[in-house]
Amino acid sequence: MHFKIALEEGFALPSSLAQNSPIGFTPANASPEEHLSTNLLDIHGHRLRQMDENGVELMILSLNSAGCQGLSDQTAAETLSSSANDYLEDQVMKNPKRFAAFAALSMHDPKQAADELTRCMTKKKGFVGALLNDFQSSGPNGNTMLFYDHPRYDVFWQAAADLRAPVYIHPRTPTPLINEQMWKDRPWLNLSVLGFANRVNMHLLAIITAGVLDRFPDLKLVIGHMGEHIPFEMYRLDHKLDRARFPNMKMRKDKLIRDYFGEQVFITTSGHFSTPALVCSISEIGSKSCMFSIDYPFESIPNACVWYDEIQLNQHDLVDIGRNNCLRLFPKLMQEPHNLSIKSAWDCGIGGLRNGETTYGLFNKSFNHRLMKQ
Amino acid sequence: MHFKIALEEGFALPSSLAQNSPIGFTPANASPEEHLSTNLLDIHGHRLRQMDENGVELMILSLNSAGCQGLSDQTAAETLSSSANDYLEDQVMKNPKRFAAFAALSMHDPKQAADELTRCMTKKKGFVGALLNDFQSSGPNGNTMLFYDHPRYDVFWQAAADLRAPVYIHPRTPTPLINEQMWKDRPWLNLSVLGFANRVNMHLLAIITAGVLDRFPDLKLVIGHMGEHIPFEMYRLDHKLDRARFPNMKMRKDKLIRDYFGEQVFITTSGHFSTPALVCSISEIGSKSCMFSIDYPFESIPNACVWYDEIQLNQHDLVDIGRNNCLRLFPKLMQEPHNLSIKSAWDCGIGGLRNGETTYGLFNKSFNHRLMKQ
Amino acid sequence: MHFKIALEEGFALPSSLAQNSPIGFTPANASPEEHLSTNLLDIHGHRLRQMDENGVELMILSLNSAGCQGLSDQTAAETLSSSANDYLEDQVMKNPKRFAAFAALSMHDPKQAADELTRCMTKKKGFVGALLNDFQSSGPNGNTMLFYDHPRYDVFWQAAADLRAPVYIHPRTPTPLINEQMWKDRPWLNLSVLGFANRVNMHLLAIITAGVLDRFPDLKLVIGHMGEHIPFEMYRLDHKLDRARFPNMKMRKDKLIRDYFGEQVFITTSGHFSTPALVCSISEIGSKSCMFSIDYPFESIPNACVWYDEIQLNQHDLVDIGRNNCLRLFPKLMQEPHNLSIKSAWDCGIGGLRNGETTYGLFNKSFNHRLMKQ
Amino acid sequence: MHFKIALEEGFALPSSLAQNSPIGFTPANASPEEHLSTNLLDIHGHRLRQMDENGVELMILSLNSAGCQGLSDQTAAETLSSSANDYLEDQVMKNPKRFAAFAALSMHDPKQAADELTRCMTKKKGFVGALLNDFQSSGPNGNTMLFYDHPRYDVFWQAAADLRAPVYIHPRTPTPLINEQMWKDRPWLNLSVLGFANRVNMHLLAIITAGVLDRFPDLKLVIGHMGEHIPFEMYRLDHKLDRARFPNMKMRKDKLIRDYFGEQVFITTSGHFSTPALVCSISEIGSKSCMFSIDYPFESIPNACVWYDEIQLNQHDLVDIGRNNCLRLFPKLMQEPHNLSIKSAWDCGIGGLRNGETTYGLFNKSFNHRLMKQ
Incomplete structure (x- = not known):
């Protein structure tokens, strides 16, 4: 599919890469292009080439997790927030047809977070929403966790709703205290394998059950990784959320x-x-709730795109999930400076027989790759 | 789900019931209310009560198959067409909030069919499209079959497109000649078990491959019975439709x-x-291509509705398939005299916890009937 | 997946190719290896190479449709049957670890068919069942169609059951008479696009509803092309097969x-x-009812195998559908001269991490091709 | 479906109910029969009647969570274990055709756990495996958590494997320390809504990734609640479990x-x-990995059974998931004193037309309840 949009895509500040060090993620035999650090820092080079090669029109970029949420010092977190947003605006504006920005926010002070989000959405160019990396580290030893279902965050949610700025809730590495007995000797489970989703799904439900979405009906939230288990659990969640108790x-x-x-x-x-997980999600929450994303550079752009481009699914859902749902959720992408537009399945090369390939079927060895590569 | 709409729903003219006799369809031990003849003739009594009891807001009615298509005499077919349409208008206008009409058309003369459709759509009230019962019987012995992919029918398709009148292609009983060797001794297979679908799917593909939809891009076609096998066959159809040959x-x-x-x-x-067939159809052609219908009185209204109301599927697809897709396809339903409107899943009682049932889950014996009955 | 078995795979007799001419199937720009005639005649060359390259351990071969069923002259049909079976035995026995045989049978005389099947299953080597190409052409002008639900065929079904010889019901090109009005001007629909399935599904149901499977509980039937629409229609078939009428x-x-x-x-x-069609079939009839096949040379071996090898489905169903179900249905494949055996998913390269590829995930560009290629 | 087997079904000891108090689970307006305490204590009365009414042939009973795992005092836990097992044997032997037992085990001392499991499996009657309620509470303040992936538990796993005793890993309420900051103010999320699964899925993966299943290839583990999110996450789990890191x-x-x-x-x-969750699980792990269960009395027997009995799924998977897979996993159920046997779909009333209902379809208002109630 051409003209895909992807929205959980990381970058790093040159100045803060050490703090968000991905050391250990890169295998020893990785080529230079495969180094996480290189790929987090790069925006307009190898990343863009891969977007071109794999039919990704635009990425919404976000500061590498844990970002501001990892800084328990409020001043440091707020400084990182504003500097990351300034840096990201510069980068996006070099090529706004291909990139947009999520604001990085310190969540120590909800009012300050609201102000910074307002600055990004109204004073700066290229911002379409915000991305928060789970809870905010806080406290003298960094082990206090701030969750955003607390009523004092309403001032932030109010701003996000008023600004029509969807908020992406992204996972982060845990502070040492969390589940220390459970996972200190099992680090391979604590991160993206299960721990990330197990924490983010709780945080998201905490926000919902606190009534945040009811108080701010214009607020929109996004979660990644096929919904952090929630689509599969939808029946049980609602079945067990006992209102009387x-x-x-x-x-x-x-x-x-x-x-x-x-x-x-x-x-x-x-x-x-x-x-199978996507099909289950479509059944339980509907294709209008689903959007394609990659998680670059923690995932391979070709991996994600080859998978998506070869799914045997109707063209309506493919073009919505691959692109148009994102434009509907982030209408700023359809304005200056991005100027993207809703496209048809046909526009995106899904379905149809083109480029003279009017004979197919019997001997066409590539036909089962149903989605046409132009 | 409340406010469902159903669009393959039959009625019979008192004067023509003998000609479309459903004798043999009614089991010997049927109650009076279960007699096909009774139910075909009834509109405002038992039918409406069942609609009320099962959450059907509106039915689009159509003349019992084979209707005009079964009359090989052109004059007889055209007379039946106009008298059926006049009768149906009267019936629909007695209760236009609950009923709408498909025009019955003789297809002997495409120009006459276009004129009658125009009369229904522009001069009469309550008509939103037309329903054709497969091929038109013709010829002195009634064994000539007229198919609508012939170029001479373009005048009809042009009118249907210009009038924004979708055309439902419905099955019919075969003329004796068809497949005589194959099925004369196996009548149980020749009708709704397989024969109906096997003939209608061919006729529909004949119309599409003849380029009718290309010449009239405003033309819309509808087929029933979960697509007459086609959604399941979608890959193979396109794979095997060899353009070079x-x-x-x-x-x-x-x-x-x-x-x-x-x-x-x-x-x-x-x-x-x-x-499983609906899920497969949603995968292959998308929920926006699918609409709920019953096929009353050849099917039970409660059967159809209990099935639909208890499907475990997201609320967006349920309300689209159960109602809103039909309104989008037949926008006349949203105008006088019907005045229906797009509704939300919430409006239709899908999802949510109402009527004081704020405790559920643990001991709620009906919770697994997820869709709330008000 | 390694060690796949495929069982609807055609070959042609050099002497009868003209009679079963596939002229017109081969596109003008086809390479020599793509000519249907070449590929039908070849067994041990290009075909075997492609089997090697694509993980197909064994093909059960059958005479190119319409085969004996296309010969309305009884003597000609019976002669073709025995000569085809003799030829095929020779071919299979050149490489019985990679090929097995379906008997080709004339169905003019059920007793003769039973005798020839008995000869193949007991006197000859390499035969594991029979394949019939829909109805038998008969009569002076070739337009009489013989269907196998007639009671006189019980002698044949008895033999097939007693011999534990499953019978594959395969489609064939129609005689001119069939549906002449419907399809003479629409040849593109009459064959593999829809006509094949529409006729074979009726013939299969005719056999079942005639009670053949009840009278011969050891009889097994196979149909191709994902069940010729039937899995999708399962609910409606049973719903509409009215016993009282x-x-x-x-x-x-x-x-x-x-x-x-x-x-x-x-x-x-x-x-x-x-x-989606396979998933629907698994839901409706169970994975134990499904077997992988290609339809070579009317389909591409790589097309079929790339599709199958990359389906995201659990290993148990993949290895059963791809191989083991076929061995259970045709236990002769596990005896001399074939000596195949039930294999685990692991044996077949489904799942697992091998060949030193113990790092995967983050940077493994091929991981989403989940099934390992050794 | 008749003859279902259910295997995550709780009971309470009269002497220990206070300790495992389910107070708060029972709504104020519950009838006596709906009180959790009543239902946990009851085995042969209301429970058995509901089993009869809903087609459940046998329940494997287990001590109400947290059971022995909730007792941080080793002696108390071991005493509870043996007394619960003695009590349960008595109860099961009153009606061994309808009930079987999971051993309750203290996991403070792996050798003692192995010995008690051995006693149950070899000296007592009616035991077919064990059920553990997540981690073992330990330590002076009860806040130490013992996980069974530690090598010292190998002696226990060895015994379970040798005894062919599958081990069910069931959730439990957390100790106060766990995630205290995250969930102390959000108790509605911490239990069955999400917390249970989020902890059990980690514990299960800890055991697997510790190599326990590799060291004891005869060991079998069971998890409930549709796999505690894991089937949906299968791709991502394997994709992210980076061996090189x-x-x-x-x-x-x-x-x-x-x-x-x-x-x-x-x-x-x-x-x-x-x-949708079951369909996703069948796709990802295969129907042979899935078994029906209820979670009585925390769930309603009719709720669970009405859901299961009306799933539109092929008869092979229904009878395997509803019954036969359980017998294959627990072959002791097919021996004295239970003497259950593998049954066909037909035996279980799935499919078929019986009791004179040879007319169905057209007017059968219950046909869409496909599975016949005898």
């Missing part, structure tokens, strides 16, 4: 978690290139 | 059959209440 | 069509490389 | 997590009555 749970009594998906909550495919 | 096939060389679904071709669930 | 239908009154699948009726994937 | 992870380098499912790891449907 927990009368002080603030979420509307007359709504199910399911009801928010496709209206205020959306998922992406980042890092979970599984057709 | 058949250079005089008129359909656009740069399109696949798949490309027309959701744009110009739509299916309904009439008489095929299978969740 | 047709009291002289001989099939057991206490069984559904569905009940025979996986016990006496099986399908293959030949020529229908659609994951 | 974690060279001291002991699991076999040449295996994927996926490879263990259906061989050594199995799931049940307890408390997650979602057809």
Whole structure:
């Protein structure tokens, strides 16, 4: 599929890469182009080439996790936020037809976060929303965790809703304290294998059950990795969220978690290139709740795109999930300086027989690669 | 789900019931209300009560198959057409919030069919499209079959496109000649079990491959019974439709059959209440191509509705398939005298917790019937 | 997947190729290796190379359709049958680890068919069952069609059951008479696009509803092309097969069509490389009813195998559908001279990390091709 | 479906109910029969009646969570273990055709756990395996958590493997320390909504990645609640479990997590009555890895059974998941004193037309409830 959009795509500041060091992620035998550090720092080179080669029109970029959330010092976090946003604006504006930006925000002070988001969305160019890396580290030893379901964050959510700035809730590495007994000797489980999703799905549900989406009906949230387990669990979540036992749970009594998906909550495919999981998600939350993403450079652009381009699925859902749903959720992408537009499946090369390939079937060895490569 | 719309729903003229006799369809031990004749003639009594009880807001009614297509005498067919349409207008206008009409058309003379369709769509009230019962019987012995892919029918398709009148292609009982050797001793296979679909799917593909949809891009076609096998066959149809072998096939060389679904071709669930088949159809042609229908009185209204209301599927697809897709395809339903409107899943009672049922889960014996009955 | 078995794979007799001429199937720009005639005649050359390259351990070969069924002259049909079987035995015995045989049978005389099948299964080597190409042409002008649900064929079905010889019901080109009005001007629909399946599914259901499978509980039937529409239609078939209306239908009154699948009726994937259709079939008839096949040389071996090898499906179903179900249905394949054996998913290279590829995930560009190529 | 087997079904000891108090789980307006305490204590009354009414032939009973795992005092835990097992043997032997037992085990001392399991499996009657409620509470304040991936538990796993006793890993309420900051103010998320699964899936993967299943290839593990998110995550788990980064992870380098499912790891449907989730699980891990269960009395027996009995799925998978897979995993159920046997779909009332209902389809209002109730 041509003209895909991807929205969980990381970059690093040259100045902060050490702090967000991905050391250990890069295998010993990796080529220079495969080094995470190189790829996080690069935007207009190898990354763009791969976007060209794999039919990705635009990436929404975000500061490498844990970003500001990893800094327990408030001043340091706020400084990183504004400098990252300034840097990212510069980068995006070098090529706004191909890149857009998520604001990086310190979440120590909700009012300051709201102000910085306002600055990005109204004073700066190229910003279409924000990305938060799970909880905010805080406290003298960095082990205090701030969660955004607390009522004091309403000032932030109000701003995000008013600004029509969707907020992506992304995972982060845990502080040492979390589950220390459980996982200190099993680091391979604690990160992207399971721990990331197990923490983010709790945080997202905490925000929803606190009534945040009810108080701010214009607020939109996004989670990655095929929904951090939630689409598969949809029945059980709603079945078990016992309103009578927990009368002080603030979420509307007359709504199910399911009801928010496709209206205020959306998922992406980042890092979970599984057709059965996508099919299950489409069944449970609808294709309008789903968007393609990669998770570059923690995932391979060709891997993600080959998977997506060869899914045997109808053209309507493919073009919506691969592109148009993202434009509907982030309408700023259809304005200056990006100027993207809704496209048809045909525009995106899904379906049809072109380029003279009017004979197919019997001897066409590539036909089962149903989606045409132009 | 409340406010469902159903669009393959039969009625009979009192004067023509004998000609379309459903004798043999009614089991010996049927109650009076279960007699096909009774139910075909009834509109505002038992039918409407069942609609009320099962959440069907509106039915689009059509003359019982084979209707005009079964009359090989052109005058008789044209007379039946106009009298059926006049009768149906009267019936629909008695309760236009609950009923709408498909025009019955003689297809002997395409120009006459176009004129009658024009009369229904512009001079009469309550008509939103037309329904044709497969081929038109013709010839002195009734064994000549007229198919609508012939270029002389372009005048009819032009009118249907100009009038924005979607055309439903419905099956019919065969003339004696068809497959005589194959099926004369196996009548149980020749009708709704397989024969209906096997003939209608051929006729539909004949129309598409003749280029009719290309010449009239505003034309919309509908087929019932979960697409008469086609969604399941989508890959193989396109894979095997060899353009090089058949250079005089008129359909656009740069399109696949798949490309027309959701744009110009739509299916309904009439008489095929299978969740695996619906899930397969959603995968292959998209939920926007699918609409709920019953096939009353050849099917039970409660059967169809209990099935649909308990499908475990996201609320977006349920409300689109159950209602809104039909309104988008037949926008006249949103105007006088029907005045229906697009509704949300919430409006239709899908999702949510209402009527005080704020405790559920642990002991709620009906929770797994996920869709709330108000 | 390594060690796949394919069972709807054609060959042609040098002496009868003209009679079964595939002229017109080969595109003008085809390379010599792509000519249908060449590929039908070849067994041990290009075909075997492609099997090696694509992980096909064994093909069960069958005479190119319409084969004996296309000969309305009984003597000619019977002569072709025995000569084809003699020729095929010779070919298979040149490499019985890689090939097995379906008997070609004239169906003019059921007793003669039974005798020839007995000769193949007991006197000859390499035969594991029979393949029939739909109805038998008969009569002076060739337009009489013989169907095998007639009671006089019981002698044949008895033999097939006693010999434990599954019978594959394969499509064929129609005689001129069939549906002449419907399809004479639309040849592109009459063959593999829809006509093949529409006729074979009727013939199969005729055999089942005639009670053949009830009278011969050891009889097994196979149909190709993902079940010739039937898995998708399973609900509607059983729903509409009204026993009260047709009291002289001989099939057991206490069984559904569905009940025979996986016990006496099986399908293959030949020529229908659609994951949504396979997933629907697994839902409706179970993975134990499904077997991989290609339909070579009317389909490309790499096309079929690339599709199958990259389906995202659990290893148990993949190895059963790709191989082991076929061995269970044709236990002669596990005896002399073939000596194949049941293999695990691991044996077949499904799952696992081998050949030193112990680092994967982050930078492994081929990981989403989940099934390992050794 | 008749003759279902359910295997995550709780009971309480009269003496220990206070300790495992389910207070708060029962809504204020519950009828006496709906009180959790009543239902946990009852075995042969209301429970058995509901089993009769809903087609459940046998339940494997287990001590109400957290059971022995909740007792941080070793002596208390071991005493509870033996007394619970003695009590359960008595109960099961009152009606061994309808009940079987999972051993309750203290996991403070792996050797003692192995000995008690041996006692249950060899000296007592009615035991077919064991059920562990996640980690073992330990330490003076009860906040130490013991996980069973530690090498010192190998003596226990060895015994379970030697005894052919599958081990069910069940969730439990957390100790106060776990995630204290995250969840102390959000108790509605910490239990069955998400917290249970998020902890059990980590514990299960810890055991697998520690190489336990490799060292004990006869060991079988079971998890409930549709696999505690794992089937949906299968691709991502294997994709992200980076062997190069974690060279001291002991699991076999040449295996994927996926490879263990259906061989050594199995799931049940307890408390997650979602057809899309079951369909996804069948795709990802195969129907042979799945077993029906209820989670009584925390779930309603009719809820679970109505859901299961009306799933539109092929008869082979239904009877395997509903019954036969369990017998294959627990072959002791097919011996004295239970003497259950493998049954066909037909035996279980799936498919077929019986009891004189030889007319169906057209007017059969219950036909879409496809599975026949006898």
